[in-house]
Amino acid sequence: MNNNERRNTPRQEVAIPTIIMDQNLNKLTVGIISDLSRTGCRITSEKVCAFPDDLYIEVPGLTKPIKAWIVLRKDNMAHLEFAWKSMVDVYVI
16 A cells, blocks of 8 residues: 555445435436545546535446535545445445
């Protein structure tokens, strides 16, 4: 891990399409997950500035949306932290 990074979990570069939703699970827009770890991800979307701080993302292959919050916004990218402590938490949302 880079000494300048604050992450505790390794990131994996990916290119996964995702749907961004509000707290009521209403679709807001689409985006691309460009890196992913157990604890969060980075999403690229033209509408990042319109995202609420607390949101859900839908990831292909998972049965339920993932609750997350934005920890950083920059240009057309948002860095999200997942609201789970483990993969088990995905199923209690």
